[in-house]
Amino acid sequence: MPTSTTVIALTVAAAMTAVRTVHGLDNGLALTPPMGWLAWQRFRCITDCKTYPDECISEKLFMTAADLLVSEGYADLGYKYVIVDDCWLSVNRTADGKLQADRDRFPNGIKALADYVHSKGLKFGLYQDWGVKTCAGFPGVFGYEETDAKQFAEWGVDYVKLDGCYSDVRDMDLGYIGFGQHLNKTGRPMVYSCSWPAYQEDKGMRINYAALATFCNLWRNYGDIDDSWTSVTNIADYFATKQEFWAQYAGPGHWNDPDMLVIGNYGLTVDQSKSQMALWAVLAAPLFMSNKLNAIGPEFKEILQNRDVIAVSQDALGMQGYRVFRDRGIDIWTRPVEPVRGGSYSYAVAFVSRREDGAPTPYTITLEHLGLKHYTGYTVKNLFNKQLVNGAENYYVTPKSVIKVRVNPSGTVFLRFDVSMSVVNSEDKLYNGTLKDSIAFI
Numbered sequence: 337m338p339t340s341t342t343v344i345a346l347t348v349a350a351a352m353t354a355v356r357t358v359h360g361l362d363n364g365l366a367l368t369p370p371m372g373w374l375a376w377q378r379f380r381c382i383t384d385c386k387t388y389p390d391e392c393i394s395e396k397l398f399m400t401a402a403d404l405l406v407s408e409g410y411a412d413l414g415y416k417y418v419i420v421d422d423c424w425l426s427v428n429r430t431a432d433g434k435l436q437a438d439r440d441r442f443p444n445g446i447k448a449l450a451d452y453v454h455s456k457g458l459k460f461g462l463y464q465d466w467g468v469k470t471c472a473g474f475p476g477v478f479g480y481e482e483t484d485a486k487q488f489a490e491w492g493v494d495y496v497k498l499d500g501c502y503s504d505v506r507d508m509d510l511g512y513i514g515f516g517q518h519l520n521k522t523g524r525p526m527v528y529s530c531s532w533p534a535y536q537e538d539k540g541m542r543i544n545y546a547a548l549a550t551f552c553n554l555w556r557n558y559g560d561i562d563d564s565w566t567s568v569t570n571i572a573d574y575f576a577t578k579q580e581f582w583a584q585y586a587g588p589g590h591w592n593d594p595d596m597l598v599i600g601n602y603g604l605t606v607d608q609s610k611s612q613m614a615l616w617a618v619l620a621a622p623l624f625m626s627n628k629l630n631a632i633g634p635e636f637k638e639i640l641q642n643r644d645v646i647a648v649s650q651d652a653l654g655m656q657g658y659r660v661f662r663d664r665g666i667d668i669w670t671r672p673v674e675p676v677r678g679g680s681y682s683y684a685v686a687f688v689s690r691r692e693d694g695a696p697t698p699y700t701i702t703l704e705h706l707g708l709k710h711y712t713g714y715t716v717k718n719l720f721n722k723q724l725v726n727g728a729e730n731y732y733v734t735p736k737s738v739i740k741v742r743v744n745p746s747g748t749v750f751l752r753f754d755v756s757m758s759v760v761n762s763e764d765k766l767y768n769g770t771l772k773d774s775i776a777f778i
């Protein structure tokens with residue numbers, strides 16, 4: 337059993353300090369990690385609409401996504417941004433230097449698409465690139481920053497993803513900040529997603545995260561996600577390596593972005609999908625699905641629509657969680673959440689199995705070992721599997737209670753411990769739950 341509880345105490349203290357000192361981009365947006373749908377991971381740069389009419393980057397793809405976000409119940413849960421990624425542009429600007437969408441694939445233009453998305457009660461996001469070209473080779477904003485920022489506002493854009501291909505990494509800090517100021521001057525509030533740290537990280541440069549938190553609502557820290565468990569764990573491990581540094585810059589209005597959710601596609605099993613969803617919730621990551629919304633299996637949809645996990649993701653404190661232990665193939669991640677009582681946080685705790693040997697791994701730990709020490713104890717909820725032992729949903733545990741989990745290979749048991757509002761006097765029923773000295777999540 338791990339013993340270094342001081343590590344947790346220190347990391348949590350650091351996170352608390354940071355929440356008080358970092359001031360984010362002051363546009364009133366993204367106070368919780370933004371949620372929605374983003375084309376790139378699943379649809380890339382498919383432009384052949386004759387052969388792939390349902391998959392090509394076209395107004396139809398985004399209108400369909402908007403329709404399905406609403407009709408399939410995602411919008412009600414918070415998935416409200418419909419975001420166009422690369423390959424929407426015409427290869428040329430207009431004669432007067434304005435950006436224009438590809439005419440065949442976006443025959444009604446971007447304004448009409450934004451209007452359609454808005455008519456569904458959703459928000460509209462658009463991709464561009466700070467360089468001379470986008471990553472796929474279309475015209476970038478470099479040299480046209482003011483014109484393009486105004487254009488976005490005129491079109492009704494609510495969210496700008498600004499990539500960094502075809503630009504000089506050394507100039508990115510100032511370039512991105514400058515473009516952000518042009519966005520600000522339009523007077524239209526637009527979420528601003530920056531990519532400069534991913535490019536500078538790649539070059540081993542020192543990254544000015546304080547500037548990111550001041551000028552961007554979110555930023556891509558690291559490489560693109562792919563549709564595989566290897567990619568998900570690679571990103572999670574990299575975030576864990578950097579957590580002491582990165583987590584302090586996350587908070588309402590300013591987020592680290594480990595990239596899209598790939599749940600519901602080809603690469604992740606059901607267990608791995610639970611793991612990505614739990615990890616992204618713990619990391620206070622934006623939740624942007626990149627998938628084919630009308631072709632998602634019900635078991636994957638249930639994961640994407642898990643209200644309890646979304647509640648962790650959208651917790652108002654906005655504190656990014658940490659990987660606190662690695663032990664016998666189980667990674668334990670914790671995130672402080674509301675409610676807070678007497679200076680003690682509630683916690684979401686994810687037990688993520690990195691094992692691939694066939695049987696579920698049993699793991700036992702007390703709450704005090706996880707740093708959950710509040711004397712009034714906690715109510716506990718199992719977020720992916722509502723059934724606890726005896727079929728009850730709510731139990732009450734103390735810091736000395738033993739938590740027993742059994743984690744499927746590459747899966748996750750995700751628990752939530754809400755600090756109790758009243759003191760326990762005995763093993764009486766309390767808080768609509770039953771006091772447990774030992775509780776098993778099977």
Ligand SMILES: *[C@@H]1O[C@H](CO)[C@@H](O)[C@H](O)[C@H]1NC(C)=O
Pocket residue numbers: 427428
């Ligand atoms: C783009 O501009 C180039 C150079 O003016 C021209 O040759 C080409 O036909 C244009 N392409 C489109 C799709 O307008």
Ligand SMILES: *[C@@H]1O[C@H](CO)[C@@H](O)[C@H](O)[C@H]1NC(C)=O
Pocket residue numbers: 362363364519520521522523524525526
């Ligand atoms: C522009 O920046 C100012 C100062 O940070 C802020 O108060 C305002 O809300 C911003 N406006 C928009 C539209 O982003």
Ligand SMILES: *[C@@H]1O[C@H](CO)[C@@H](O)[C@H](O)[C@H]1NC(C)=O
Pocket residue numbers: 767768
């Ligand atoms: C306990 O359950 C009752 C009835 O379901 C509910 O009204 C009450 O709010 C619950 N109390 C707490 C503390 O959750």
